Amino acid sequence: MSASITFVTPPLGLGDAVEFSLRGVDGAEGLFALEAADGARLFVLDASRYVPDYSPEINDAQAGLIGLEKAEDGLALVVANPTEGGTTVNLLAPIVLNLTNGLAAQLILDDQDWSLQHRLTVAQKAAS
Numbered sequence: 001m002s003a004s005i006t007f008v009t010p011p012l013g014l015g016d017a018v019e020f021s022l023r024g025v026d027g028a029e030g031l032f033a034l035e036a037a038d039g040a041r042l043f044v045l046d047a048s049r050y051v052p053d054y055s056p057e058i059n060d061a062q063a064g065l066i067g068l069e070k071a072e073d074g075l076a077l078v079v080a081n082p083t084e085g086g087t088t089v090n091l092l093a094p095i096v097l098n099l100t101n102g103l104a105a106q107l108i109l110d111d112q113d114w115s116l117q118h119r120l121t122v123a124q125k126a127a128s
Helices: 060-065 122-126
Strands: 002-007 019-024 031-036 041-046 074-083 086-089 095-098 103-106
Touching: 031 074, 060 103
Parallel strands: 002 103
Antiparallel strands: 002 019, 019 031, 031 041, 041 074, 074 086, 074 095, 095 103
């Protein structure tokens, strides 16, 4: 998968950039590089592939930000943070992409019990 995406507000930690390219990483299904024109880059994972029990609740206002009308038109991506102890992902602030129009938002899931540093297990990594 390779796509141009526009964030409705700049994603956390990447300055003022809102225009990004999302490209799949060769040999790693469900792993993507999210890159801004200025060189800022994050690695993100398809949550459905790497954290299959992850089911964040997106409210109508959040869905409306990116024009998301049907759940199947959305893709939840989680930011990966590789460390010496393994890879963690942020489940509390997913990036939600509307696959029909290319709009995206990084959403803060208030009042939901998701981890900021969910450690991926060997089984989750092997699912890729």
